[in-house]
Amino acid sequence: MNEYIAATIIAAHGRHYLADADGAKLQCVTRGKKTNVAVGDQVRLLMTSPNQGVIEKIDERASLLYRSDQYKSKLLAANVTQLFIVVATEPGFADDLISRALVAADAAGIEARIILNKTDVVAALDKTRERLQPYAALGYPIHEVSARTRPEEAVASLMPLLRGQASILIGQSGMGKSSLINLLVPDAEIAVREISAALDTGKHTTTFTRLYHIGGEPDTVIIDSPGFQEFGLYHLSEGMLERAFREFAPYLGGCKFYNCRHLIEPSCAVLAAVEAGQIARMRHTLYGQLLHESAQTLY
Ligand SMILES: Nc1nc2c(ncn2[C@@H]2O[C@H](COP(=O)(O)OP(=O)(O)O)[C@@H](O)[C@H]2O)c(=O)[nH]1
């Protein structure tokens, strides 16, 4: 006894976690009041009863995705290799949220892709493609699907991208994220009910992040995170922020002042690129907004 058990965190609800140890689902908690565990973490458990344990150790992470404001940070997922942002032709999506998610992915060193769902809503298709053009121009792949009218095609085009990867899907509500998850993870709804019961989240709660193994391969996982409206990036330093906007890269170092913040400084290469139309103004505005948010302190 008292041996550590290696497990993967597959769901989180407050300080209650569900871990998977070679197929066995184990409820676990952190020591004390810690909330430093994320879905996707590889952990070591000490069992306190046959199916309950305490998380004693978190293995080193290959990546960590999180959002934060000045008061708290919220871990989204650990060890993911790519981020999918689900948008749709309708309802409209928020550019702000897309850009923030892309910045978070770049800062975490993981790939980001955009899924454009509901291509069957043809009336809104051209306009939506146009709105996504700036992201395509930045090199973020855009995958068009219709979960409702062309489900087999959606699976066929997404599965090869998912294989061998740990992917997280995020999106505003209404974009069709659950529809896509249900296509990609055939028993997702059953799994959610089981997890919900094990974590005692109460009826109908889908406000927890969970991890599914798909395709019968141990290293192909997909993480579904609840929809959210805010994506704070308070934890990113100024240096991290300027590097997370990938289109700034050719201009960094070209400013007159070595510590240029690219906001109002004279002879700023980034501002010049904005004026010349080489950097989208919308993205530079968000950069300024994120710098401003990062500079907020509690007092
Ligand atoms: N027209 C159309 N509607 C879709 C498609 N995919 C999902 N929906 C609908 O969009 C609504 C929101 O879908 P849901 O999967 O719950 O979105 P979520 O909030 O992002 O999880 C539901 O009414 C779905 O039936 C699609 O490809 N085309």
Ligand SMILES: [Mg+2]
């Ligand atoms: Mg949903």
Ligand SMILES: [Zn+2]
């Ligand atoms: Zn500058």
